[in-house]
Amino acid sequence: MASSQAQPMNHDHVTDARDTWYTILKKKVLSSVTIKPGQRILDIACGTGQVSFLASTDVGPTGQVIGIDTSNDKFEKAISCKSRDSVRYSNVEFLKHDILDLESLNILGEKNFDLVICADERILVDDPFSSVIRWKKFIKSGGYLLVVIPHHKSLVKATAYERTLNRLGFSGGGDCSWLVSEDSLPQVLKSAGFAVERTTFIEQFGQSPRYYDIEDGITEFEKLVGDDTEKFPSDRTLQYLVQHQSTALRIYQSEWARLAVDGEIEEVNGVNVILARNILNIRLSEEDMVAIPAFIGGCRCGKVRYSASVVPSQATYCHCFTCQKLSGGPFLPFVDLKSAGVTFEHSTAHELQNVTSVATRSFCKNCGSPISMTYHGNAEDISLTMGSIDEDSVTVQLPNLDRHIMLKEKAKWYTLPEDGAKREDGISLP
Numbered sequence: 001m002a003s004s005q006a007q008p009m010n011h012d013h014v015t016d017a018r019d020t021w022y023t024i025l026k027k028k029v030l031s032s033v034t035i036k037p038g039q040r041i042l043d044i045a046c047g048t049g050q051v052s053f054l055a056s057t058d059v060g061p062t063g064q065v066i067g068i069d070t071s072n073d074k075f076e077k078a079i080s081c082k083s084r085d086s087v088r089y090s091n092v093e094f095l096k097h098d099i100l101d102l103e104s105l106n107i108l109g110e111k112n113f114d115l116v117i118c119a120d121e122r123i124l125v126d127d128p129f130s131s132v133i134r135w136k137k138f139i140k141s142g143g144y145l146l147v148v149i150p151h152h153k154s155l156v157k158a159t160a161y162e163r164t165l166n167r168l169g170f171s172g173g174g175d176c177s178w179l180v181s182e183d184s185l186p187q188v189l190k191s192a193g194f195a196v197e198r199t200t201f202i203e204q205f206g207q208s209p210r211y212y213d214i215e216d217g218i219t220e221f222e223k224l225v226g227d228d229t230e231k232f233p234s235d236r237t238l239q240y241l242v243q244h245q246s247t248a249l250r251i252y253q254s255e256w257a258r259l260a261v262d263g264e265i266e267e268v269n270g271v272n273v274i275l276a277r278n279i280l281n282i283r284l285s286e287e288d289m290v291a292i293p294a295f296i297g298g299c300r301c302g303k304v305r306y307s308a309s310v311v312p313s314q315a316t317y318c319h320c321f322t323c324q325k326l327s328g329g330p331f332l333p334f335v336d337l338k339s340a341g342v343t344f345e346h347s348t349a350h351e352l353q354n355v356t357s358v359a360t361r362s363f364c365k366n367c368g369s370p371i372s373m374t375y376h377g378n379a380e381d382i383s384l385t386m387g388s389i390d391e392d393s394v395t396v397q398l399p400n401l402d403r404h405i406m407l408k409e410k411a412k413w414y415t416l417p418e419d420g421a422k423r424e425d426g427i428s429l430p
């Protein structure tokens with residue numbers, strides 16, 4: 001969440017009690033997974049390194065733990081802790097790096113880790129899908145991801161606040177509005193190719209649930225704006241809120257009321273620890289094989305997701321004007337398959353449009369990614385944009401490029417490679 005957002009689980013202003021809670025939490029997080037000697041563990045947003053140090057004992061001298069964080073006071077503490085006991089922690093390595101850009105760290109390799117942990121509950125809140133899909137690249141087939149996420153009811157104040165900001169037209173702030181139930185993150189993990197094995201709720205000690213009335217919205221809004229104005233005096237969003245307090249308060253109150261169940265808003269203080277397994281490409285028995293999709297895919301933001309259970313028949317690059325405009329490039333690559341074999345998860349972001357008179361195309365309304373195309377009069381077949389396929393989910397042989405089509409409209413600035421594929425001026429429907 002951005003600095004101007006409400007942060008109920010914020011631990012920037014650490015007190016002793018908070019420190020103790022985090023120490024207990026990290027131990028509990030680790031106890032929800034079995035770590036074996038010799039394993040390799042990646043600890044993302046490792047902070048003071050508590051999780052890394054605890055895990056280093058379990059993996060032993062033949063294993064390895066890599067902790068990564070951006071440079072901050074806590075991380076410096078991790079590094080100095082290791083240097084004070086470098087023999088004991090010889091199997092722990094700390095790397096200072098942007099945790100949103102792990103791909104550029106060649107040292108991590110691919111599918112190298114038995115377990116990837118992110119025990120900082122703030123990390124997955126903003127963009128859960130693209131984070132887990134990126135982390136998956138580092139997990140072995142059959143390996144595990146262990147993540148911590150705020151309980152959705154711990155975010156009631158933040159949710160009302162963020163929805164208020166969105167309605168006032170502030171974009172780019174945090175967005176925890178996707179986190180609406182116990183099942184929200186498991187759904188994201190499932191669509192990213194994980195099997196969720198266990199969810200454990202850990203309540204912050206001494207913090208039993210609190211209940212608010214609808215009228216409490218006024219006090220909560222005033223507290224949020226008041227506290228944040230002290231903390232971030234130059235924040236422009238807050239200045240706006242203070243200047244337009246009555247409108248903002250009215251919107252906040254309506255969003256606050258929307259969170260009520262039977263006139264009451266419940267706030268739970270705690271986190272969920274979720275253990276998920278990377279199930280793609282693992283060897284399964286014959287009867288399990290049918291359950292594995294040929295591939296899965298979707299849009300850039302994760303709101304549109306599909307799963308394909310059949311092998312595509314061919315791959316074509318379409319050079320028509322529409323594909324140029326929609327892709328912003330010289331062509332759009334498609335694979336063709338039977339539409340009965342493609343299942344889209346229900347999403348209000350999946351939008352169908354008749355961009356041209358010959359076909360219906362689908363997009364993600366949220367991020368703009370082109371997803372599919374179906375020619376009118378041929379509903380049995382569907383073409384999926386190849387870029388929408390999650391490459392590491394592919395369990396079948398995808399077809400090689402078969403044809404360049406619609407070359408009469410080809411971009412003049414683009415030169416076709418000598419790739420041996422067939423070349424057609426128009427389209428020939430199968």
Ligand SMILES: [Zn+2]
Binds near residue numbers: 301302303304349366
């Ligand atoms: Zn999208």
Ligand SMILES: [Zn+2]
Binds near residue numbers: 318320323324332406
């Ligand atoms: Zn086209």
